[in-house]
Amino acid sequence: MLRFITKRLLWSIPTLLIVTFLVFVAIRVGTDPIAAYKRANSHVTPEQLAQFKSKNGLEGTIFHQYFSWLGNFVRGDWGVSIVGSRPVWPSLQHAMANTIVLGIFASAIGITVGLGIGILSALRQHSVFDNGASAGAFIGLSIPPYVSAILLQMLFAIYIPQWFGLSGPLLPTSGIYPPGHEGFDPALRLKYMLLPAMVIAIQTIAIYSRYMRASLLEVKNSEYMRTARAKGISERRVIVKHALRNAMIPIVTFAALDLGAIIGGLIITERIFQYRGMGDFFLTAFDNGDFKQLMPWMVIVVIALILFNLLADVAYAWLDPRIRLS
Secondary structure, three states, X not given: OHHHHHHHHHHXXXXXXXXXXXXHHHHHHHOOHHHHHHHHOOOOOHHXXXXXXXXXXXXXXXXXXXXXXHHHHHOOOOOEOOOOOOEHHHHHHHHHHHHHHHHHHHHHHHHHHHHHHHHHHHHOOOOHHHHHHHHHHHHHHHOOHHHHHHHHHHHHHHHHHHHHOOOOOOOOOOOOOOOOOOOOOHHHHHHHHHHHHHHHHHHHHHHHHHHHHHHHHHHHOOHHHXXXXXXXXXXXXXXXXXXXXXXXXXXXXXXXXXXXXXXXXXXXXXXXXXXXXXXXXXHHHHHHOOHXXXXXXXXXXXXXHHHHHHHHHHHHHHHOOOOOOO
C-alpha cells in the first residue's frame, strides 16, 4: 500500500507539470494581462509597462514565461493580482476556505440523504416509496442549478414572507454575512449557507440515491448473497455486512472524485448567491484577465483532484480486500 501511494505521488509531479503548462498556455492565449493592467491603471507610461512585464514574467517565449512563473510559484512567491494589486494567496485562501465549508456541509447532507433513499429504494424495489424516489431523483437531475437557485431565492425571499406576513426574507439570498458584520458567528454563517447548500444538495441527493439503488440491487441479487442466506444468516446481517459493503465500492470512488472537484468551486451556485468562494474567485479573475490569480487556482484544483483520486483507490482496496494495491 505504501509503495502504491509513493508511486502515485511521484507520478503526480510530471502530471502537474504537463497540466499546469497546458493551462498556462491556454490562459495566456485566452487572456491579455497587459490589457488588463492598462484597464486597471489609467495613463500607463512605457516605463511602467516595461516594469510590469518584467515583474510578472511576461517577457520572452511562452516557455520562458512558464518556467519563470513556476519558479516563483514553487518558492511561494505568488505575486499580486493585476487588478487591485492585492496579494494572491490571502484572497485565494479565503475563497478556498469558504468553498470547503459550503461543499462539506452541502455534500454531507446530500450524500447522507441520497444514500439513505437509495438503500430504502433498493430494499423496497417497485414499492410506492421506490417509485416516488425515482421520480423525485429524475426531477432533481433535470433541474439546472441556476434554476433551482433562483426558485429558492424567490420562495424564501418573496413568496413565504408574503404568505406569512413577514417583514423580511425568511433566509438570506446572497453573501456570507450581512454587510458590515465582523468576526465569526457560526449560527449566522449557517443561516447564510442554507440556500446555496440546498441547491447543491438537490442534485447530490438525486445522483447518490440512483447510484446507491443500482449498486445495491446488483449486489443484492448476486450469487454470494444467495449463499449467505442459504447458510441461515439473518437478512439484516446479510444486507449490512455483505451487501452494503460491496455496494459502497463504486459509491466511494465516485464520492472521492466528487469531493475533490468541490475544491474547484461551485461556480454557478456561488455566483448566483454572491458567495465568495473558489468558483466566484475564478469567474472574477477570468473576467479581469488576471492570470496571476488564475494559475494558483488551477494548481490547487489539480492537486485536489489527484489527492482525492488517490484516496478513492485506497478506499476501494479497504472496502474490497481482494484488491491489492502495489
